[in-house]
Amino acid sequence: MDPDQLAKAFVEHYYSTFDANRAGLVSLYQDESMLTFEGQKTQGSQNIVAKLTSLPFQQCQHGITTVDCQPSGPAGGMLVFVSGNLQLAGEQHALKFSQGLVALLGESRALFCRSSLIAVHSSSFK
Amino acid sequence: MDPDQLAKAFVEHYYSTFDANRAGLVSLYQDESMLTFEGQKTQGSQNIVAKLTSLPFQQCQHGITTVDCQPSGPAGGMLVFVSGNLQLAGEQHALKFSQGLVALLGESRALFCRSSLIAVHSSSFK
Numbered sequence: 128m129d130p131d132q133l134a135k136a137f138v139e140h141y142y143s144t145f146d147a148n149r150a151g152l153v154s155l156y157q158d159e160s161m162l163t164f165e166g167q168k169t170q171g172s173q174n175i176v177a178k179l180t181s182l183p184f185q186q187c188q189h190g191i192t193t194v195d196c197q198p199s200g201p202a203g204g205m206l207v208f209v210s211g212n213l214q215l216a217g218e219q220h221a222l223k224f225s226q227g228l229v230a231l232l233g234e235s236r237a238l239f240c241r242s243s244l245i246a247v248h249s250s251s252f253k
Numbered sequence: 254m255d256p257d258q259l260a261k262a263f264v265e266h267y268y269s270t271f272d273a274n275r276a277g278l279v280s281l282y283q284d285e286s287m288l289t290f291e292g293q294k295t296q297g298s299q300n301i302v303a304k305l306t307s308l309p310f311q312q313c314q315h316g317i318t319t320v321d322c323q324p325s326g327p328a329g330g331m332l333v334f335v336s337g338n339l340q341l342a343g344e345q346h347a348l349k350f351s352q353g354l355v356a357l358l359g360e361s362r363a364l365f366c367r368s369s370l371i372a373v374h375s376s377s378f379k
Binding site: 161163166168193195197199200206208210223225227229241242244246248 | 287289292294319321323325326332334336349351353355367368370372374
C-alpha cells in the first residue's frame with residue numbers, strides 16, 4: 128500500500144476508535160509507547176488509555192483535515208502529522224487539534240503508535 | 254542538557270533563523286532531510302531552503318506557544334512538536350501554525366532536521 132494511503136488509513140482508524148470506543152485505543156499503543164497530551168507525558172499503553180479515557184469530555188467527533196507522512200525510523204516506520212477539528216458534544220464551535228506521531232510495525236506487522244503528541248489549540252484540557 | 258530544554262533551544266534557533274535570515278536554514282537541514290510544507294514534499298537542504306525562501310511572504314515573525322519532545326530514533330534523536338503563531342508583515346491577525354520534526358545529531362554532533370512537517374492553519378501557502 129502507498130505510504131500516504133497507509134498513514135491515512137491508520138489515522139482514520141485511530142480517530143474512529145477514539146470517538147467510538149476510546150478504551151479500544153489500547154491496541155494501538157504498546158508498553159514502549161509515549162503520549163504527550165497538551166504537554167503532559169504518559170508512557171505505556173495502559174497508562175495512555177487511562178489518560179485518554181479520563182479527559183474532561185466523553186462524546187467527541189474528530190474531523191481530519193490533513194494527514195502528511197514521511198518515512199522514519201526502522202523499515203515501515205512513519206512520521207505522521209495530522210490536523211483537524213475536534214467537536215465536543217454540546218459545544219457550538221469545534222476546536223482545532225493537531226497530532227504528530229511515529230507509527231512503527233509491531234511484531235504482528237500491525238502499526239502502533241511509538242510516539243504520539245497531541246495539541247488542542249485554544250484549549251486547556253490539562 | 255535536559256532534552257526538553259535542548260528541543261526548545263533548537264526550535265528557538267530554527268524560528269529566529271527563519272524570521273531573520275531564511276536562507277540560513279540550510280545549516281539545519283542535510284541532504285537526507287525531508288520537508289512537508291502544507292502537504293508538499295521537498296528533499297535535501299538546498300531544495301528545502303529554495304522552497305522556504307520562495308513562500309509568498311517575506312517578512313514574518315514566529316511566536317512559539319508550545320514545544321514538546323520525546324526521544325526518537327538513534328541516540329540523541331528527538332521527535333519535537335511545536336505550535337505557535339505566525340505574524341505576517343502588514344497583516345492584522347496572526348495565523349496559527351504547527352510543526353512536527355525529527356531532529357538527529359549530525360556528524361558534527363549538532364542537531365539537524367531529519368524530517369519536518371509544517372502546517373499553517375487556515376491558510377493556503379501552496
